[in-house]
Amino acid sequence: xxxxxxxxxxxxxxxxxVPPADAAPPIFEIDGLVKHFGALCVLDGVSTRVDRxxxxxxxxxxxxxxxTFLRCLNRLETPTGGxxxxxxxxxxxPKCDIARQRQRMGMVFQGFHLFDHLDVLRNLTLGxxxxxxxxxxxxxxxxxxxxxxxxxxxxxxxxxxxxxxxQKQRVAIVRAMCMNPEVILFDEPTSALDPVMVGEVLxxxxxxxxxxxxxxxxxxxxxxxxxxxxxxxxxxxxRVAAEGSPAEIFERPERECLRSFLRxxx
Amino acid sequence: xxxxxxxxxxDNFIVDNRWRYLLDGLGVTLQITFxxxxxxxxxxxxVAVIRAMNQTTGKYxxxxxICRIYLTVIRGTPVVVxxxxxxxxxxxxxxxxxxxxxxxxxxSGAYVAEIIRGGILAIDKGQFEAGLSLGFxxxxxxxxxxxxxxxxxxxxxxxxxxxxxxxETSVAGYIAIQDLTKSGDLIRSRTYDAFMPLMAVxxxxxxxxxxxxxxxxxxxxxxxxxxx
Numbered sequence: 001x002x003x004x005x006x007x008x009x010x011x012x013x014x015x016x017x018v019p020p021a022d023a024a025p026p027i028f029e030i031d032g033l034v035k036h037f038g039a040l041c042v043l044d045g046v047s048t049r050v051d052r053x054x055x056x057x058x059x060x061x062x063x064x065x066x067x068t069f070l071r072c073l074n075r076l077e078t079p080t081g082g083x084x085x086x087x088x089x090x091x092x093x094p095k096c097d098i099a100r101q102r103q104r105m106g107m108v109f110q111g112f113h114l115f116d117h118l119d120v121l122r123n124l125t126l127g128x129x130x131x132x133x134x135x136x137x138x139x140x141x142x143x144x145x146x147x148x149x150x151x152x153x154x155x156x157x158x159x160x161x162x163x164x165x166x167q168k169q170r171v172a173i174v175r176a177m178c179m180n181p182e183v184i185l186f187d188e189p190t191s192a193l194d195p196v197m198v199g200e201v202l203x204x205x206x207x208x209x210x211x212x213x214x215x216x217x218x219x220x221x222x223x224x225x226x227x228x229x230x231x232x233x234x235x236x237x238x239r240v241a242a243e244g245s246p247a248e249i250f251e252r253p254e255r256e257c258l259r260s261f262l263r264x265x266x
Numbered sequence: 267x268x269x270x271x272x273x274x275x276x277d278n279f280i281v282d283n284r285w286r287y288l289l290d291g292l293g294v295t296l297q298i299t300f301x302x303x304x305x306x307x308x309x310x311x312x313v314a315v316i317r318a319m320n321q322t323t324g325k326y327x328x329x330x331x332i333c334r335i336y337l338t339v340i341r342g343t344p345v346v347v348x349x350x351x352x353x354x355x356x357x358x359x360x361x362x363x364x365x366x367x368x369x370x371x372x373x374s375g376a377y378v379a380e381i382i383r384g385g386i387l388a389i390d391k392g393q394f395e396a397g398l399s400l401g402f403x404x405x406x407x408x409x410x411x412x413x414x415x416x417x418x419x420x421x422x423x424x425x426x427x428x429x430x431x432x433x434e435t436s437v438a439g440y441i442a443i444q445d446l447t448k449s450g451d452l453i454r455s456r457t458y459d460a461f462m463p464l465m466a467v468x469x470x471x472x473x474x475x476x477x478x479x480x481x482x483x484x485x486x487x488x489x490x491x492x493x494x
Contacts, residue, residue, distance in 0.1 A: 076395055103401030113396035117415045127400040130410065172396075181399060 008083040016079070023089040026051045027183050027214055034081035035068050038144050042068045045082065045239035050183070050216060055209045057225035057246075058218045061261055066218040070185050071234065073149060073216065074102050087182070094120025096173075103131055105182040110191050112168040113203070114160035120171050121156045124178045139178070146174045148205050152243050166197025177208075184208070222265055234258050256265035278462040282455050289462075291449030292470060298366050298435045298445065303428055305371025310378025313337070315408060317379070318386040322394060322472040323404050333379070340376035346437045348373055366438050374431050381423045385416035418489060425482040429475050436471070446470060 028050040044063045050056055053159040060064045071077040071188035073084060075091055075098050084091045086101055116125050124143035128134045147153045150170045160168055169189055176184050189205070201226050208215060209228045219225055223248060225232055232249040234242040242249060242258045253259045275345035311491040313333045320330035330333065352369035353362060389412050397407030439448035454460050 033403035074399055076398065099401050099403045101401075102399055105399075107396075107399035109392055109396065111390070111392050111397075113390070115393060115396070115411055115415075117411075117418065126410065127402075130406070133402050175400070185399075258317070 020211045022060065025085070027054075027087060028216075029085040029088075030073070030082070031085075032082035033072055033079055033084060033192070035072055035077060036080045038192065042238055043072065043079070043082075044154045046235075046238070046240055047082075047139070048233060048240060048243065050214065052104055052214055053180075053212045054176040054231060055213075055217065055229045056231050056233060057216045057229035058216065058233045058235060059220070059222065059249075059261075060233075060241070060263075064235040065188050065238040066235050070187050070216060070218050073185055074105050074107055076107075076161065094247070103127075103179060104182050106174050106179060108169070108176055108186045108189050110188040112160075112172045112192075114163075114168055114171055114175070116160050119157050119159050120152070120163075121225060123160070123171060124175050127175070141176055143174070146177055147171075149207070151176055164197060165193045166200040169197070173201070173204055173208070177213075183214040183216065186215060186219070188218050188220065190219070190221055204205075220265070222262075234261065236261070269297070272427060274459060274462050277454055278282050278459055279466070280363040282456075287452055288446065288470065291444055291446040294438075294444060295432065295435055296361070298363060298438060298443070299432045301367040302370035302374055302435070303395050303431055304429070304442055305367065306378050306427070306478075307424070309372065309375030310380075310382055313379035314386065315413070316381035317329075317383050318412070319404065319408060321383075321387065322391070324447050325404075337376050337379065338434060340373055345370070345434055346440055350438060350440055362443050366435070366441065366443055370431065370435055373434070374427060376386065377430075378424065379419050381427065382416060385420035385423075386412050388419065389415050390403030390404075400494070418436040421489060422482055422486045425478070425485060429478050430484070431473060432474060 002266050026049045028219060030046075030049065031047050033043050033046040034041070044065075046065075046069055058069065060066050068077055072079045072085075073091075075084075079092055082092070086105065089096060089099060089101060091101060092171070114120075115126065118126065121140060121143055122147070125136060125139040128139040128142070129136050144153060147156055150173070152167060152170055152174075155163060155167060155171075160171075163171065173184070173189070186205070190201050193201060202221065205215070205217070205224070206228055217225070217229070227246075232241050232244060232246055234249060236257050242253065242255050249258065250262065253262055279288070306344060313336065316326055317331045317333050324391040349369040352372075353365040357365040357368060361480065386408075393411050393415065397411040398404065419426050435445060436447040438445040439451065442448075444452065446467055450463040451462040457463070
């Protein structure tokens, strides 16, 4: 939301002053990230960076560490080693106020995880009202506008149990957006959906990408990665085995492991 | 036969207005139950939150350890013994009823704690993570997201705990409190008739429990309907 050359008419000025894009630190700098679960090594030294406006697709076979990688970025998993910097802030520092940093990065889960005891509108305003201390009326107006955009304004008073999977996931994306985050992490957002609903959700994500939202998307949707991502990370065995533009990854894959993966998912 | 039953009834309840013993005793029973329920709910709530927080985040190990000692001791000893310790050892200069309320409250708290903790742990971990990912602290995520859902789910179980508590207070007579049970006993000691007073006492408990159980099952149905 900060520097959007395409749509400068942002509804709300950001509270944080962001220096010009060339001087701003990358949103994420990840350096030698390691994660063990007991004896199992899930991430084995992942390093990369994510800049503003990028849409990074993370692909790879299951068990390759994609989701764990994503969950280390907002410290839902505590990394065993290495460093994650978010806007220059070291998230792996135990003294860092992780809750505060998480307010600036949204997350969308495979299982939606809407708050079951709250209706759609309350799901969307819980964060803005309770964390950003914004007036309820203002937060609700913004939430309604965002719901409108994903075609769910008429479900504002519905409870999560009354929504289809695709609707739930669209609401979950709007919930993340309502916090005006600088980046949204998507953890296999369409893996629990049937094909029609996958389409609904992907079109919302395409819309976000067009508005220059920075996104990191763990996905099995190769068509989406190819079409929307600005960069693709291919993970295997807890490492980034290949990295590049969609063209480099999908049209001219160099490494054999990537080629065999693409053959299998094609 | 019928005439003798009638005479028994008159002797036990009408003569000297003996029915008043039962009425007063019922009042005492309800009073003790009500206040110990409140203590139990508060205590159980706090213990449940501490233990659930420790289970989801791995922090609060010391507080959790203290809570576990509390649960083990309370659930591992008879409530009558706890009652007598409370009255004769810990609070021996205060009013009997206060001692009873504290003792039953502390006892009930242990069971309430495990009910609520079970309710919290039954909620999908994703709810908690979704709260954290928005930027809520662990405590706020617990308070705003997990607890409301957990309490709704365990409300019938908590209401049942209330019913159990009514019956458990019947041992209050051990510290010479004239609750419902003790009142029946008192009538027996006057009339030397065990059947009538004890039957009356049992019937009153039964009516109470049946009425409350009906309310609980209605509550359950309404909650189930609200969940769709």
